[in-house]
Amino acid sequence: MRFEISKVLDAIEGRVCTDPSLARAVLDLAEVIRYQDIDGGRPASLLRLGMVIDALSRELEEDSVQVYAVVHRALLSDADLTSNERMVVRRWADDGLVEVLDNPGDRMLEVADLLGLPVLSRVRFDGLRGRFPWLVEQPGRVVAPVPGAGGPVFIAHVGGGHAPVAGKRSPTGMKLLARQWRCPESGCALFGGGGGGGAFADLAGGADRSPAAQPPPSLRNGVPTCPRHGARLGDGGPRPRTEVLAVRVGGLVRRRFVLSEEQPVVAGRAPEQEGGIMLGQWLNDEARRWISRGHVRFELRVGEVIVTDVSTNGSGIRPAGSMNEADRIPLAPQQSRVLGENDMVELYPGVQIGRAEELPTGAPFTPTSVMAEAPTMAMRLPRP
Numbered sequence: 379m380r381f382e383i384s385k386v387l388d389a390i391e392g393r394v395c396t397d398p399s400l401a402r403a404v405l406d407l408a409e410v411i412r413y414q415d416i417d418g419g420r421p422a423s424l425l426r427l428g429m430v431i432d433a434l435s436r437e438l439e440e441d442s443v444q445v446y447a448v449v450h451r452a453l454l455s456d457a458d459l460t461s462n463e464r465m466v467v468r469r470w471a472d473d474g475l476v477e478v479l480d481n482p483g484d485r486m487l488e489v490a491d492l493l494g495l496p497v498l499s500r501v502r503f504d505g506l507r508g509r510f511p512w513l514v515e516q517p518g519r520v521v522a523p524v525p526g527a528g529g530p531v532f533i534a535h536v537g538g539g540h541a542p543v544a545g546k547r548s549p550t551g552m553k554l555l556a557r558q559w560r561c562p563e564s565g566c567a568l569f570g571g572g573g574g575g576g577a578f579a580d581l582a583g584g585a586d587r588s589p590a591a592q593p594p595p596s597l598r599n600g601v602p603t604c605p606r607h608g609a610r611l612g613d614g615g616p617r618p619r620t621e622v623l624a625v626r627v628g629g630l631v632r633r634r635f636v637l638s639e640e641q642p643v644v645a646g647r648a649p650e651q652e653g654g655i656m657l658g659q660w661l662n663d664e665a666r667r668w669i670s671r672g673h674v675r676f677e678l679r680v681g682e683v684i685v686t687d688v689s690t691n692g693s694g695i696r697p698a699g700s701m702n703e704a705d706r707i708p709l710a711p712q713q714s715r716v717l718g719e720n721d722m723v724e725l726y727p728g729v730q731i732g733r734a735e736e737l738p739t740g741a742p743f744t745p746t747s748v749m750a751e752a753p754t755m756a757m758r759l760p761r762p
């Protein structure tokens with residue numbers, strides 16, 4: 379059983395991030411792990427994070443949905459967690475996958491405000507409605523995970539909606555995310571690395587973090603500050619531009635990925651390139667035979683997405699997402715093309731990649747549970 383739980387925690391690890399382009403909601407880990415009513419189990423359990431992520435995935439009708447978790451530092455030594463769970467959370471903290479804070483305070487709402495994300499919380503935040511007007515104006519921006527028949531479901535605090543609703547990045551958020559930032563604290567997992575980190579930057583945690591993936595700084599008295607270390611951040615120059623692309627297979631959005639100006643991304647059955655997007659696990663036999671290991675390469679150049687076929691069999695472009703065969707433009711091996719705003723590239727019938735906001739799930743959706751490896755005990759749900 380212990381082995382299975384480790385596998386679940388590994389799966390959950392792939393669903394926490396502090397990347398502003400990929401996070402789809404923000405939550406406070408200390409709160410979520412204590413939702414004892416969703417499984418009737420121990421006072422605190424990290425598996426509840428997986429259940430809430432699954433619920434979000436169901437609501438957004440997408441697989442591989444990621445959440446931005448803020449974590450009170452006390453949680454790293456919380457005796458209600460197992461030693462294994464504490465170790466896992468510490469690893470996430472060291473890798474910058476979660477944001478560890480001495481005092482989370484309003485940080486969860488600040489992140490939601492800067493990034494335009496929904497908040498998954500049972501807290502009502504009545505005293506903060508002046509500072510964050512969207513708490514009242516946008517029903518669904520804060521939804522509470524509560525027990526449901528097939529796992530947690532969401533209910534809104536304000537208004538009748540219950541699906542989590544994303545807003546827009548605030549003007550301050552856009553400004554902060556146009557720059558890259560440097561924390562003076564050595565080995566800062568959130569704002570270290572990516573050049574300019576000093577002679578030992580390579581040894582520091584988070585050294586391989588792309589500046590395009592840095593979280594939003596915290597604003598303290600108008601000064602960009604490291605939320606972890608409370609230190610004033612240095613401006614490291616403009617942040618590389620990014621575009622979020624999504625992979626849709628058989629009508630379901632399977633994952634998103636970030637394309638930045640810094641480096642191209644290859645997608646295919648099993649790309650050899652670092653950072654490649656592997657599709658093999660979602661393909662049937664015919665698709666697997668057709669699609670090359672590395673099939674298409676994406677580059678972001680002066681704001682345009684360039685797609686180049688690097689396969690043996692070629693691909694096609696579906697302009698404006700048209701599923702009409704007559705509209706499909708063939709993309710021969712080695713041929714390149716600018717991907718129009720609503721275009722998607724089709725590697726094989728039903729295997730498509732395009733801009734995430736233009737590529738909704740178009741089929742009845744059954745998400746792959748992050749809890750797939752969970753022992754049945756952990757999945758026992760109370761009957762209402």
Ligand SMILES: [Zn+2]
Binds near residue numbers: 568569605609
């Ligand atoms: Zn720092």
